[in-house]
Amino acid sequence: MPGPSQTRNPFTEHETPAVSVAIEGLSKSFGNRVVLDQVTFSVQPGEIFVLMGPSGSGKSVLLKHVIGLEQPSGGRVQVDQYDATAEETREKVRMAIVFQAGALFNSLTVYDNLALYLREHDLASEDGIREKVGRALQILSLEGAAEKYPSELSGGMKKRVAIARALVMEPQLLLYDEPTSELDPVMSATISEIIALLKNEYHVTTLVVSHDRDLALNIADRVGILMDGRLIFLGTPADLREPKDPRVAAFLYPQIDLQNPRYKQLET
């Protein structure tokens, strides 16, 4: 069993160093609108870090900074010892992201979606690709979907295909953007289990952006909560069960009050 600082390759049993993520004073503005304001935290190698927060709090924007799709207005993001915004970082560290809507290539079958990375980087022969893709499909219980197109898949299957596609990249860092959104409770639990399984089996450093409380409480090693672009909570799932900060409590355990509904409070 590899130690927590090693990422085990799911396909070849090789081990590579798991990577850390360090976010230091990260700020991002779009015009006059401040989306992230001096956010600082780190993700340890082999850890599952869940970043929560209400819609529009800047979670997905933060994730895009980690994968290098956005340039910070201030501060910096480091993956391992590399600057996340540098193009070379994607060559030095194997990073993969599971997008909220899957971002599967609609013109390709599920098999070809998974094979694309290996083919484009010439990482295996067609036989090797078949083996690796088959293994990823098997891990995600998608063997029967290989020849289907994304438009023929359910929401849950799309998410699993997106995870399988990320897994084929043998990532050292795996990012998930709202992996359980738009899914029924059972499928949400299934996806949460898969995220935890991949971390436990392969020790992939995992950063999940979500507002799924159950996911955070059950699979996270640590949790951060973003609100209005600021990190207002950093702790363990145990700390989340009895939050001291009233903003955190109001976000995680909202009361449904039919006598005094929130939308009327917002109006005033």
Added chain:
Amino acid sequence: MKQILSVLEGVGSTWLLLLRAASYVGTLPRQRTRFFEQCYLIGYTTLPIVAILSFFIGSVLALQAGYSMQNFGAKQFIGSLVGLSMARELGPVMVAILLAGRVGSAITAELASMKVYQEVDALVTMNIPPARILVLPRLAAVLAMVPVLAIIADLVGWFGGAIVAKYVAFISIEPEAYFTALRRFMKFKDVMNGLIKAECFGFVVTLVCCNIGLNTRGGPREIGAAVTRAVVVSLILILVLDYFVTKVLM
């Protein structure tokens, strides 16, 4: 001011995209499947409409020329007029306009939708440059297919003119006389200049449409707006370039 900046930004990003795509030219042999797919889409599927339009453009040219020239006894030059007009101007411009409307709009719609639905982001995170697999095969295919389309447009246009010249009562010129006149005044250079123009137009249209598609942000509404913008910009560029390329080739 904002609009000027936006135009400059568009010009800059288009050049950058061209440079990026050019830097991956070495990968083209490995991308032959994509290249042939694009050749099929750009060449084969555009061919019927190019043939139909060029036939009628050649026909109407012969008709107008015959009508105007009959009073001067210059009907025997109809073949030269149709031949030169199709080869030097109408063939290349018509092919480019059809490319902008049919192929350019489809390219922008596809790439804009890939951008909006994060497929392009997914490629970037996989360290697969979009310029390499989305832009380069299209540019290469357009360079390969446009001369073929332009030659077919010329031939079908000439043929359309010949039919009108023979069967319209007030013209009545035999095909032999029509094609003799066509050959007499037309040089190989005229056809080549037309092909060079068509290549320039097709390349620019494809590049601009790719760039607009890849820079689309927002949702379905913005995809529609991007397609409209791509076609409008392409049409303007075709006509502006037409003047300058013609001047250079004279």
